[in-house]
Amino acid sequence: xxxxxxxxxxxxxxxxxxxxxxxxxxxxxxxxxxxxxxxxxxxxxxxxxxxxxxxxxxxxxxxxxxxxxxxxxxxxxxxxxxxxxxxxxxxxxxxxxxxxxxxxxxxxxxxxxxxxxxxxxxxxxxxxxxxxxxxxxxxxxxxxxxxxxxxxxxxxxxxxxxxxxxxxxxxxxxxxxxxxxxxxxxxxxxxxxxxxxxxxxxxxxxxxxxxxxxxxxxxxxxxxxxxxxxxxxxxxxxxxxxxxxxxxxxxxxxxxxxxxxxxxxxxxxxxxxxxxxxxxxxxxxxxxxxxxxxxxxxxxxxxxxxxxxxxxxxxxxxxxxxxxxxxxxxxxxxxxxxxxxxxxxxxxxxxxxxxxxxxxxxxxxxxxxxxxxxxxxxxx
Numbered sequence: 001x002x003x004x005x006x007x008x009x010x011x012x013x014x015x016x017x018x019x020x021x022x023x024x025x026x027x028x029x030x031x032x033x034x035x036x037x038x039x040x041x042x043x044x045x046x047x048x049x050x051x052x053x054x055x056x057x058x059x060x061x062x063x064x065x066x067x068x069x070x071x072x073x074x075x076x077x078x079x080x081x082x083x084x085x086x087x088x089x090x091x092x093x094x095x096x097x098x099x100x101x102x103x104x105x106x107x108x109x110x111x112x113x114x115x116x117x118x119x120x121x122x123x124x125x126x127x128x129x130x131x132x133x134x135x136x137x138x139x140x141x142x143x144x145x146x147x148x149x150x151x152x153x154x155x156x157x158x159x160x161x162x163x164x165x166x167x168x169x170x171x172x173x174x175x176x177x178x179x180x181x182x183x184x185x186x187x188x189x190x191x192x193x194x195x196x197x198x199x200x201x202x203x204x205x206x207x208x209x210x211x212x213x214x215x216x217x218x219x220x221x222x223x224x225x226x227x228x229x230x231x232x233x234x235x236x237x238x239x240x241x242x243x244x245x246x247x248x249x250x251x252x253x254x255x256x257x258x259x260x261x262x263x264x265x266x267x268x269x270x271x272x273x274x275x276x277x278x279x280x281x282x283x284x285x286x287x288x289x290x291x292x293x294x295x296x297x298x299x300x301x302x303x304x305x306x307x308x309x310x311x312x313x314x315x316x317x318x319x320x321x322x323x324x325x326x327x328x329x330x331x332x333x334x335x336x337x338x339x340x341x342x343x344x345x346x347x348x349x350x351x352x353x354x355x356x357x358x359x360x361x362x363x364x365x366x367x368x369x370x371x372x373x374x375x376x377x378x379x380x
Contacts, residue, residue: 178339
């Protein structure tokens with residue numbers, strides 16, 4: 001395991017880079033922008049801890065950045081309870097301490113070099129040189145993207161008007177969503193794919209310090225954060241520029257966080273439904289907003305610097321994290337469809353008077369003018 005240090009000790013929660021090396025405008029691949037250019041500061045501008053795996057030849061894969069040891073293969077889909085039983089009874093690689101990964105552990109494996117086109121898979125959002133990733137079974141009526149992977153993280157709220165919900169990662173379409181524990185349509189336990197993990201039990205645990213100057217340091221990840229958003233929604237290009245030009249607490253090297261950096265500060269023990277708060281530690285300040293129907297008590301989607309290659313125009317969307325409910329409109333009813341802390345994507349740009357609107361099978365809310373919480377790396 002690679003080890004990083006800050007002024008206060010070892011980094012226990014190193015964020016693995018997204019793997020993105022291409023640059024994008026709102027609708028095209030572009031050459032690398034220079035400082036001051038439009039679209040400067042996006043994901044590929046900054047190089048983080050590059051993914052580095054070792055195949056141990058015994059059905060396990062070591063992540064040399066995080067110190068986590070993973071199961072290489074995925075078996076058939078199973079229920080949430082069955083995944084725990086499998087981990088508890090496994091002796092894979094000679095180890096007996098396997099577990100179901102948390103959503104933060106599982107998300108450490110995602111790569112945004114993947115691409116998807118609607119329900120059809122393309123390049124997967126995980127390193128297939130090391131990990132075997134199955135698709136949905138189209139011979140039984142599933143879509144290729146019906147390939148979600150369980151985490152152990154239970155949503156503290158409910159989705160779909162009452163469903164008990166578990167967070168999972170979809171490495172075929174590049175998203176985090178909350179998925180129902182019980183499939184009402186089939187009247188049986190929901191089944192999804194599953195990959196075991198062991199090692200580094202501190203991974204995903206933050207160590208926040210309020211610096212008292214409008215910034216918050218996370219000494220687990222080595223990242224410093226803007227304590228409060230500025231209360232304004234922006235499109236993606238403007239959000240990149242805002243972070244690049246931000247001067248705060250004597251620092252001028254702020255940037256828009258990539259998808260994995262921003263997901264690292266989600267607090268999955270909190271939600272609007274259960275704590276009347278966003279899904280983030282209360283050391284942070286977050287603007288309250290109204291949902292598309294004018295109801296108060298909601299919180300913004302926050303942009304990341306990461307393009308999400310999906311759809312007919314694959315470079316036109318970017319990743320966001322929902323710190324409020326992951327709302328959608330189904331059967332003409334606005335509801336929490338994917339949970340606070342989900343990761344989806346929005347068009348990078350659009351006319352303000354056309355949004356918010358709804359998109360996809362669960363009618364995902366699209367704001368486009370999302371909020372910003374900037375980040376910088378703490379000097380070692």
